[in-house]
Amino acid sequence: MTRIDDVARLAGVSTATVSRALRGLPTVSQSTRERVLEAASQLGYIASPSASRLAGGKTRAVAVVVPRITPWFFSTVVEAAEERLHRAGYDLLLFNLGGSEHARQRLLYTSTLHKRVDALMLVATPLAENDFAAVTGLALPGVTVSAGTPVPGWPSVRIDDIATARTATDHLLSLGHRRIAHISGDSTDELAISTHLDRRHGFQQRMRSRGIEPDPALDVEATFTIAGGSKATAELLRRGDPPTAIFAASDEMAMGAIATLRSAGLRVPDDVSVIGVDDHDVAGVVGLTTVAQPAAAQGRIAAETLLGPLRGNVDEYGDRSVVLPTQLVVRDSTAPPRES
Amino acid sequence: MTRIDDVARLAGVSTATVSRALRGLPTVSQSTRERVLEAASQLGYIASPSASRLAGGKTRAVAVVVPRITPWFFSTVVEAAEERLHRAGYDLLLFNLGGSEHARQRLLYTSTLHKRVDALMLVATPLAENDFAAVTGLALPGVTVSAGTPVPGWPSVRIDDIATARTATDHLLSLGHRRIAHISGDSTDELAISTHLDRRHGFQQRMRSRGIEPDPALDVEATFTIAGGSKATAELLRRGDPPTAIFAASDEMAMGAIATLRSAGLRVPDDVSVIGVDDHDVAGVVGLTTVAQPAAAQGRIAAETLLGPLRGNVDEYGDRSVVLPTQLVVRDSTAPPRES
DNA sequence: CTGAAAGCGCTTACAG
DNA sequence: CTGAAAGCGCTTACAG
Structure with a gap:
């Protein structure tokens, strides 16, 4: 393996100069730099990252x-x-x-x-x-x-998770929905990130601003996965009197919801509307309405x-x-x- | 930042011994090891990865x-x-x-x-x-x-891509399909990996073994994405006389195919069957038949x-x-x- | 603009 | 089982 002193020797300069030339530092004359570059490429020299890291x-x-x-x-x-x-x-x-x-x-x-x-x-x-x-x-x-x-x-x-949730909720409200369920993350997790708390908050805020008190029976927690959305939706259906719409905190949850609704014999959106958040790759395939985030x-x-x-x-x-x-x-x- | 000699000094040994003790080398006496470990933890010592890499x-x-x-x-x-x-x-x-x-x-x-x-x-x-x-x-x-x-x-x-393709093709054949389209990767790519070549090969092999010559008009190439599957399917439909089934080389392609078929007014599987390869997370949601790979x-x-x-x-x-x-x-x- | 020298912080034969 | 010493291969003040 060629080292920096091989290059230095061939170029007729010190290792310090080789180091500077190769890293493009400004304090090297044009002609010297060229000579070093030439020597380095001729020897196929590549600096050892470990050595650079230790020294630098x-x-x-x-x-x-x-x-x-x-x-x-x-x-x-x-x-x-x-x-x-x-x-x-x-x-x-x-x-x-x-x-x-x-x-x-x-x-x-x-x-x-x-x-x-x-x-x-x-x-x-x-x-x-x-x-x-x-x-x-x-x-x-x-x-x-x-x-x-x-x-x-x-x-x-x-992104602004509260505003995002409001957008989703608004869409459902403007379609005429009132019994809207929300599938969100697990709020009992001490280390919970703010994402799903904010999304729930935005949802509830917007519901209340329209004079609708969010029904606790229509609020279910789950993991941010397809399986989580499925499970949460199953729980929702188990509670009886299904909502007319579901706002899921992520597209993956929303897809799980759709799968479970369908296998329960409910049609989407005819019987239940579903909206997610993300604009997942697959959202278009599933025909999922969502609030897209970049x-x-x-x-x-x-x-x-x-x-x-x-x-x-x-x-x-x-x-x-x-x-x-x-x-x-x-x-x-x-x-x-x-x-x- | 504490270094290895700080630990050596505190433990009353050489740096070589600290190094050996901390890395769990066998040539260190029990009592010495304990002393070193104690000193290291007391000082909160962590070896510098750059130095270890260079030296080691x-x-x-x-x-x-x-x-x-x-x-x-x-x-x-x-x-x-x-x-x-x-x-x-x-x-x-x-x-x-x-x-x-x-x-x-x-x-x-x-x-x-x-x-x-x-x-x-x-x-x-x-x-x-x-x-x-x-x-x-x-x-x-x-x-x-x-x-x-x-x-x-x-x-x-x-996985065995040829066998996988045969499995998919068999499934379609056993359902009674004969006009089967195949959506695969781009074979003109010089650097093409063998995956899609093998899948096509397995498909054609099995078709021929059932006495069916694969129709070139039903063979379209695309990227391994949802968009690729969509585009390929659109091309397939443009050619007229659509197939009764599509074997897509991946689930993502299959999902693209389904989306395009549906927006063309064709029902899946009533009008056209679709099978993929992977068992993508979302395959269950979409109800996609597939050959699962681990x-x-x-x-x-x-x-x-x-x-x-x-x-x-x-x-x-x-x-x-x-x-x-x-x-x-x-x-x-x-x-x-x-x-x- | 360039070089000599020290230093980065470890690990590895080697010797005992 | 342990230590002294060399070495890993660079970069960085410092001096000129």
Whole structure:
């Protein structure tokens, strides 16, 4: 393996100059730089990242932490972040919590992240009061995506979950629905991220502003998955007197709801309307009405936000916190209630 | 930041002993180990990964290369690989090619991977003849997942795509279909992975074994996405005289097909049956009949395959190459043809 | 603009 | 079982 002194020897300069020339530092004369570049390419020289990291103190890597990888939102955020990060020359270390508190603890309280990355992107990752010290202790620039828990000093990239829920609720109300069920995340989870709390809040707020007190019997909690939506809907049906519409906190939940409604012999939207949040890849296929959120943009912007501090402007975050707009997309899963 | 000599001093031993004790090497006495562990925890010492990598020559990281992140198959493979790799103490560097030849070239022919990881997992990543040298030049243990291009000396983890296609075709034939269309990947792509070629091959093989010559007019190529399946189906309908059944090379393509058929006023399965491959998360919601493949198992097994060589048994790959079984899952998108 | 030298913080033979 | 010393391969002040 050729090392930096091989290049230095061939180019007739010091290793310091090779290092500077190859990294494009400005303090190298044009002719010297060319000679170094020539020598390096002739020898097929590539600097050892481990050595650079140790000597330079920078890893040129970013950790991206997600609660799951497969769901539409997370895979889309990761894909966009990967593109932006690699383009800027950073490696992406992927950490999946898998919904496991143990994994979360390990990430925060062991050596997992220590000196391994230059920055952190927490996607929908909840933090408890006493977790902040651990995160702050890393002394790394960071960004949160999709609410999660805001970290003091870090920018966040997200949508307005309350407004999003209001949009969904408005759509259902304007069609004439009054008995509207809501499928949301698990509120008893201490570490619950704000996402589903905000969505429920927006829903209830809008219902009340129209003079309708949300019926607790029509409020069910579930995980943010197809299976969660299915289970929640089954529970809803078990309670009798089904709603005329369901607002699910995510498209995956909404799809689970549709599947369960259909297998119970109910037609969508004829018997029950369903609306979700996301605009999942598959939403169009299912004909799902939803409030679309820009997932890729969130991943890309979060990555860009990190680029400033990563390049040494420790306190210069890109555009700081950003709230991206969401938009109603009407398809075939919503219609006026049967007898309105 | 506490360093190894701080720990050495507190424990009253040399840095070499600290290093050995902390890494659990056997050549350390019980009492010394305890003293070191105590000192380390008291000081909150964590070894610098960069220094360890430089001195030890191992990165304890694995690169996982995927053509895309969001599709069901890839995100599922990555999720499973991540779990297994982190559990074994390895970092996962994620590289997404994004279908870009440029990204592929950059990965293979620049410093991207050089001394950055100890092993490589190529998921459905095509290699041309002259790419092998680049991959071999890395001198890393590796594994391929889902066909892609087999790399000499590397094990592979995959399904039998030919058999899978036969299973799908058999299902359609046994329902009485004869005019069966096939939506597959783009065969003109030089770098085409074998997946869709094999699936087409299995399809045609089984058709012919039943005395049916596959109609070229019923063979359309597309990308492995919902949009691809939609477009291919639109093309199929444009050609007139639609098939009574469609075998799509993936569930995402099949979902695109269903969406397009429906918006063309055709009913599934009444007018046209549709079968896919994967058993995508959403397949159940859509009622899609499919041939299920174990994606998570492929990711997990691929990761495990790497663990042997990673731990120093350079030539000892886990179970070497593995072919996992697939299974027909009948749902509501297939039925006998209208007038059979 | 360039170089000599120190330093980044570990691990690994080697010797005992 | 343990330590002294060299070495991993760069980058960074510092000096000129």
